[in-house]
Amino acid sequence: MPIHEKDLIRPENLRTHEQLTVDGVDVSGHWSTFIQSRVVTDYNEALEDEIAALPGGEFIHRCWQCGSCTNACTVNAVNPDFNPRFWIYLVRIGMEAELLRDKDIVWQCVSCNKCTHICPRDVNPEGVMKAISHWLELKGHTPKSPSMVFDEVFSDQVIRHGKIEDGRTIRRFFARTGQALQQDWLIEMAKRLARHLPIGLLARLGFSAAIAPRTRGWSRARAAIEDYVKDQQATQRRALGLDGPGGPPTTREGA
Amino acid sequence: MSETKPKADKYRRVAYYPGCALEGTGHPYNRSTKAVGKALGLDLVEVENWNCCGAMEVKNIDPKVQTYLSSRVMSIAANQMRMDVVMAPCNGCYHNLKKAEHDLAHDPASAAVVDRLSTKAGHPTYQPGQVESIHALEWIKGAIGEDGLRERVKGGLKGLRIANYYGCMYTRPRNIFPEKDAGPGSESTSKPHFMDDLLAAAGAVNVEFPLKTACCGGAHTLSDSDLSTKLVLNILNAAEAAGAEIIATECPTCHSGLEMHQIRAEKRFQRKTRVKIVYFTQLLGLALGLSARQVGLHENVSESRELLAGKGLG
Ligand code: SF4
Ligand code: SF4
Ligand code: SF4
Ligand code: SF4
Numbered sequence: 001m002p003i004h005e006k007d008l009i010r011p012e013n014l015r016t017h018e019q020l021t022v023d024g025v026d027v028s029g030h031w032s033t034f035i036q037s038r039v040v041t042d043y044n045e046a047l048e049d050e051i052a053a054l055p056g057g058e059f060i061h062r063c064w065q066c067g068s069c070t071n072a073c074t075v076n077a078v079n080p081d082f083n084p085r086f087w088i089y090l091v092r093i094g095m096e097a098e099l100l101r102d103k104d105i106v107w108q109c110v111s112c113n114k115c116t117h118i119c120p121r122d123v124n125p126e127g128v129m130k131a132i133s134h135w136l137e138l139k140g141h142t143p144k145s146p147s148m149v150f151d152e153v154f155s156d157q158v159i160r161h162g163k164i165e166d167g168r169t170i171r172r173f174f175a176r177t178g179q180a181l182q183q184d185w186l187i188e189m190a191k192r193l194a195r196h197l198p199i200g201l202l203a204r205l206g207f208s209a210a211i212a213p214r215t216r217g218w219s220r221a222r223a224a225i226e227d228y229v230k231d232q233q234a235t236q237r238r239a240l241g242l243d244g245p246g247g248p249p250t251t252r253e254g255a
Numbered sequence: 256m257s258e259t260k261p262k263a264d265k266y267r268r269v270a271y272y273p274g275c276a277l278e279g280t281g282h283p284y285n286r287s288t289k290a291v292g293k294a295l296g297l298d299l300v301e302v303e304n305w306n307c308c309g310a311m312e313v314k315n316i317d318p319k320v321q322t323y324l325s326s327r328v329m330s331i332a333a334n335q336m337r338m339d340v341v342m343a344p345c346n347g348c349y350h351n352l353k354k355a356e357h358d359l360a361h362d363p364a365s366a367a368v369v370d371r372l373s374t375k376a377g378h379p380t381y382q383p384g385q386v387e388s389i390h391a392l393e394w395i396k397g398a399i400g401e402d403g404l405r406e407r408v409k410g411g412l413k414g415l416r417i418a419n420y421y422g423c424m425y426t427r428p429r430n431i432f433p434e435k436d437a438g439p440g441s442e443s444t445s446k447p448h449f450m451d452d453l454l455a456a457a458g459a460v461n462v463e464f465p466l467k468t469a470c471c472g473g474a475h476t477l478s479d480s481d482l483s484t485k486l487v488l489n490i491l492n493a494a495e496a497a498g499a500e501i502i503a504t505e506c507p508t509c510h511s512g513l514e515m516h517q518i519r520a521e522k523r524f525q526r527k528t529r530v531k532i533v534y535f536t537q538l539l540g541l542a543l544g545l546s547a548r549q550v551g552l553h554e555n556v557s558e559s560r561e562l563l564a565g566k567g568l569g
Contacts, residue, residue: 055318074470078485108479110486111311112470113427117444122430130315146478154312158324162306164275184522213278215306221327224375225320228368232317 008098009035043094046241051091053239054134055232056127063088069115069125075108082108084115084125087132099132100141107133107145138240159225162215262397269394270338270386271299272328274348274507275307281345281507283551287536288344288391290550294543295399295407302332302341308351310508311424311474319368325355326369326381333385334378344391344536346506350424350431352388357431359383390425391536392449392505393442401456409544411458413566417538418464418499418530419450420490422509426468444468450505450535457542462497466490471512480519487516491528500562503535510534514556531559541568 013036019028051057063085070076070085082105090099106129115125136142144152157164215221277285292299305328309321329352332338343349358365360383373380389397399407426435426444435442442449447468451461469490472483490513494502504510513532520526533555540550547553547569552560563569 055314074472074486075482078482108475108482110470110472110479110482111474112423114423114470117427117429127318134315147475148315150475150478151312151315154310155316158307158309158313159320164307164310213275216304218306221306221372221376224372225323227375228372229317229320 010038013038040095042097044096045094047094047096047099048092050240051128051131051135054131054138054236056124056129056134057131058127059121059123060088060091060128060131062121063092063123063125064121065089066120068118068120069123072114072118074110074112074114079105079108081105084109084129088123088125088128091128091132100136103136103141106136107142107147109133135240138237138242159222159229161213162218162221163213263400265340265387266297266342266389266394266398268298268300268338269340269342269389270332270336271301272305272332272341272343272348272352273301274305274343274345275310276345276347276507276511280511283554284344284507284510284534284536286549286551286554287534287540290545291395291536291540291543294540294545295395295403297394297398299342300336300338302328303335305331308348310347310351319365320372321351322355322358322365323369323372325351326359326373327376327378328352329355329386329388330373330379330381333381339386341386341388342391342394343388344505345508346390346422346424347508349388349390353431355381356383356388357433390505392425392453395453395539396449401452404453404456404539404542408457408542410542410567412454412538412542413458413568415459415538415563415566415568416462416498416500417454417459418462418494418497418502419447419454419467419535420464420494420502420504420509420513421447421450421467422473422504422506423468423470425505450503454503454535454538457539459538459542462494462499464494464497464499466493469493471509471516473508473512476512476515480516483512484516484519484523487513488520488524488526488528491517491520491530494530495528499530501531501533501538501559503533503538505535511556517557531562532557533559533563 015034015036017028017032020032021027048060052060065085065088067085070083073082073084075082076084081102083102087099087102087106090096109126109129111126113126116127119125133142133145133148137144137148154164273285289299306324308328309324313324314321329341332341341352343352359369359381370380395404426432426442426447429436429444432442432444435444445468455461466489470486471490472479472486476483491502502513504513510532517528517532520528533552537550537552537555541547541563547560547563550569552563552569560569
């Protein structure tokens with residue numbers, strides 16, 4: 001009989017014996033592994049509501065655990081521990097401690113939407129993955145993931161100027177994650193680009209820092225969006241029981 | 256949206272939404288899209304003073320802001336330019352326009368936020384149905400079609416073996432693309448074929464390519480580079496195993512993801528692949544008799560000129 005919720009068995013609770021005799025019967029070999037029973041008492045009954053309060057998590061309650069999302073998942077194919085169905089299950093029954101065991105990989109969702117495409121219940125598992133990673137960060141369980149930093153750097157430009165420029169986004173991202181821009185493969189890319197591209201385009205790609213594309217008359221849209229995002233973030237922090245006002249809408253380093 | 260007009264007429268003149276990527280790394284896609292439009296006698300009118308759609312990033316800050324960003328673009332096209340159709344060559348832009356259209360029609364909360372932001376920003380709120388948003392593939396397929404293309408190709412693609420790569424955002428999730436999977440003639444979300452159809456009509460041979468809608472890990476191309484390299488390498492290897500000389504792309508993000516991680520796989524993991532990465536509009540341009548320069552082959556990172564010139568293309 002396969003064990004369906006194998007993930008719920010903690011490796012440290014497996015008891016394997018080289019030689020084992022139970023009630024005078026030698027059960028060494030095939031029957032030598034036992035699972036130590038445990039009782040879970042530390043539920044976080046608010047967990048589902050907290051995830052549902054974050055963007056993307058709204059429909060988590062619809063999940064009926066069919067597993068289609070995990071079956072279709074791009075990241076699961078590379079790393080079997082990446083399991084959207086299982087995490088949705090843990091959130092719904094409030095098993096926060098179990099969820100935290102996978103806290104460092106949830107952010108790896110590549111937003112390919114294979115799960116959301118296949119989900120028969122319109123749960124939007126892709127959004128739930130984002131909501132869970134966001135929750136982990138807001139609660140301080142994980143540092144900001146590189147992908148969240150990228151989202152912020154990118155969104156900050158869009159909200160400020162209405163447009164983005166790839167080279168600038170790349171530079172900011174590397175700066176904020178403390179990585180060198182001088183990566184062998186990026187240099188190779190730049191060299192191949194530089195062979196043929198007109199100077200004007202190179203400049204636009206951020207090899208010159210002076211030009212930033214902008215949407216004209218964007219300031220009113222920017223103000224409206226910033227207000228709204230600030231509101232939303234404050235509401236979300238309240239829903240998660242975090243004090244104080246929400247932080248700034250997005251990151252705040254130079255324009 | 257005037258459903259009565261046949262697509263061939265309706266798509267002759269469209270509002271063109273190039274998006275940010277096409278002004279940067281995706282420039283050759285911009286150039287070749289315009290060149291092909293011109294060669295086919297189609298009229299592209301750029302959306303005035305457009306803004307970024309938010310790509311795959313802004314939604315992670317707030318999905319309704321992303322909906323607003325796309326709605327502003329459609330509002331300008333509809334209310335300022337009086338256009339019926341918005342055409343985007345970028346999968347990200349296209350996806351977000353369709354997602355906004357869907358959310359505005361089905362989610363009152365999104366509609367309320369968009370209305371509030373539009374009013375504060377000082378422009379009319381976009382109403383769902385005011386424009387039809389289409390991808391560059393749907394544009395050429397609808398306005399010209401395979402027969403039209405067959406009549407116009409000069410020389411054609413000479414049996415070039417192509418793997419067609421559509422990526423994620425062109426087909427997923429299905430609920431934002433009500434016109435797909437809608438019977439004969441419509442696009443399929445599981446096995447898309449519009450690019451295959453157009454390139455076949457232009458004289459290419461499409462190989463049997465199983466990873467048409469696989470994900471290249473574009474969302475984490477920089478933040479989780481090893482995963483992206485792995486996913487891209489799968490795609491490149493599958494294309495080569497299927498006998499493709501070229502991977503045709505229809506999205507600047509997919510395209511540069513493949514180019515970037517092809518190099519990264521070689522530099523970091525000594526996994527060299529030879530298949531070339533070319534925008535479908537560049538291939539169509541060549542088939543229509545445009546030069547390598549006119550379609551911007553020299554602006555690609557993936558160097559395909561020798562291969563194509565060897566076949567008398569460009
Ligand atoms: S596919 Fe949908 S319903 Fe099925 S397990 Fe995943 S989220 Fe739940
Ligand atoms: S969107 Fe994320 S969770 Fe869903 S299938 Fe893709 S990688 Fe997996
Ligand atoms: S998806 Fe890409 S190209 Fe399109 S507007 Fe957004 S950032 Fe720009
Ligand atoms: S294939 Fe890659 S770049 Fe293209 S849509 Fe998917 S993740 Fe984005």
